[in-house]
Amino acid sequence: MWTLRDKYAIAGIGTTKYSANSRTTVLNLALEACGAAAADAGIAVEEIDGVVSYHFGDSVPSIAVATGLGLPAARYAVEFSSGGNAANLIVQTAAAAIEAGLARNVLCFRAMNGRSGLRLGGSRDLNSRGITQYTAPFGWITYPQAMAMWCRRHMIKYGTTSEQLGAVAVACRRNAALNPRAMMREPITLADHQSSRMIVEPFRLLDICLESDGACAVLVTPAERARDLRRKPVYIRGAAYGGGPNQGDDLFDAIRWPEHAHNYAKYIAADLWASAGVGPQDMDVAEIYDCFTYSVLMQLEGFGFCKEGEGGAFVEDGNIDRGRKIPVNTHGGLLSEAYIHGLNHVIEAVEQLRGDAGSRQVAGAELALTTAGAMTCGSALVLRN
Amino acid sequence: MGAKPMPVPDADSRRFWEGCREHRLQIERCADCKTARFPPAALCPHCRSSRSEWVAASGRGTVFSWIVVRHPVPKDMYAGEVPYVVALVELEEGVRMPTNIVGCAPDAIRAGMPVEVVFDDVSADITLPRFRPQVPS
Known part of the structure; x- marks a missing residue:
């Protein structure tokens, strides 16, 4: 279990513009976001000696970013061959590497x-x-086809409906309308969701996230270093990564997974909340990995915001809306802000905890959950200001 | 039309695909603890024994979950196939297998529906085990 409660912090964040065509290279996107994160923290690039990332063969190695930024000594420059499940894992391993003396920032x-x-x-x-x-x-073959199998199982077991999935899509879009960074800001209704074309049953087009060009970066430093830097530190209070038994031979494979009506969240929730010393009822915002609408339901259940099987009714009743039980995906999520593979959820949580989220600010937000993953494994953080 | 993906048999799977070619569904199980496993593998994940044996499966099972593909990807391979159904079928032997459900309208599929294997010789070398609703005997 994570034993580094509040010892490390996110001291800086950076993003590029999110678009359907960046007209530049992935390396340039990475350098822009990483440079912006360092500038945001107000730290000298010479002090940064670690770079961590994750990708599916669609990005650049961490050493390329270290080289491009001119880091004098790249001590911990590594990447995970992984999906969005690693979006919070990289933050955890950054802190673990510093704790072990492998890097400083x-x-x-x-x-x-x-x-x-x-x-x-x-x-x-x-x-x-x-x-x-x-x-x-x-x-x-495709990820929508893989995850539709999970969603169907939730419908079989709990009677979850397409309209309930639609409630997630509508809520995310409503938040995106307040977010200048979001790619899709035009409001949608449940009727729009229901009339969007069927891609792979039970998923309609509006159950499926965006595809995006862009980059996000966060700078992890020891808490005491963060306190000397330019921005208000956001502390890494709790963390967990993993999944259950039979995670399969790759991310697509869930042939042997015990029950697809629940996902990784059920298996890491106890560690996450114990490591943070708080629970779901204490969260002010939750930025929940939403590659597809259904994954929000399984994570709301798995992390304990509602009972197993009640995710559909929970979202249908508006509990994830601003001002209700738990505001979810205040930036619009992967469904409506952009698909930066879950790291954009961490950016949003940091902005909420800094009080920098503008018209989408959740007043007085002090504790945020970020999650990453939809199937057999995933990661999560509890962040605080 | 692009060529659709075809299984590439390997040391673990060769026996399975050879069986399909002969229209026999075979499942690997541990020779020590007798736990069936799918996909085939060198080690029993239950007892870590490397001794295994192949048993004839009944070819019957039930639908555990399913999807209906409406939008073809890659388009050049599947434009002529949609809509088609991919399912996880739970075999009587206790393992789950990805497959297609054929001989049944997509809207008629139900969870727990009894299905049986039907072999589809898709090339000179490869036969795919698909499933159709069980015909009452």
């Missing part, structure tokens, strides 16, 4: 030309070797 980034360049899943092997020989030959 660490940049965490995700950069991608996810729309104009290599689209997610575009690097998947259609040759059907290894685990893929049991899936792709049946036309089971």
Whole structure:
């Protein structure tokens, strides 16, 4: 379990513009976001000696960012071959690396030309070797197709409806309308969701997140260093990563997962809340990984905001809206802000805890949950100001 | 039309695909603790034994979950196939297998529906095990 409560902080954040076509390279996006995070913290680039990222073969190595920024000594420049489940894991390992003496100040980034360049899943092997020989030959290939199988299971077991999924899409879009960074700001209604075309049942178009070009970066430093820097520190209070048994041979594979009506959240929630010493009832905002609408339901249940199986009714009753039980995805999420693979959720949580979120600010926000992952494994953070 | 993905048999899976080619559904199980496993693998994840044996599966199971693909991806491979159904079928032997449900309107599929294997010779070398609603005997 995470034992570094409040010892490390996010001292700076940086983003690029989010778009459907960046007209530049992934490396340039990464450098822009990382440079902005360092400038935001007011730290000399010479003090940064770690860079951590994650990608699916659609980004640049961490050493390329260290080289591009001119770090004099890149001590902990590593990346995970991973999906969005690692978006919070990289922040955890940045702190762990500093704690172990491997680095002093660490940049965490995700950069991608996810729309104009290599689209997610575009690097998947259609040759059907290894685990893929049991899936792709049946036309089971894309991530929407993978996760629709999970969503269906939630519907089978709990009677969850398409309209309940739609409530998540509508809530995210309502928040995006307040966010100048968001790619999709035009409000939608439940009727719009219901009339959007069926892509892979049970998912309609508006159940599926955006594809985006862009980058996000956060700078992790020891708490005492953060207190000397330019911005109000946001402390890493609690953290967890993992999943249950039978996570499979790769991120797509969930053939042996015990029950697809719940996901990783159920398995890491106890560690997360114990590490933070607080619970779901204490959160002021929750930035929940929403590659698809259904994943929000499973994480609301898994992390204990509602009972297992009640996620559909919980969102349908408006409990995730601003001013209600738990404001979720105050930036619009992957569904409506942009798909920067979950690291944009951490950016939003930091802005909320700094009180910098402008017209989408949740008044007095002191504690935020960020989550990352939708299937067999994932990561989460509890952040505080 | 692009060529659709085809299984590439390997040391663990060769026996499974050879069985399909002969229209026999076979499942690997641990020779020591007798736990069935799918996909095939060198080690039993239950007892870590490396001794395994292949048993004839009944070919019957039930629908655990399913999706209906309406939007073809990649388009050049699947434009002529949609809508099609991908399911996780729970076999009587206790393992789950991804497959297609055929011979049934997508809207008629229900959780727990009894299905049975039907072999589809998709090339000279490869036969895919798909499933259809069980025909009452």
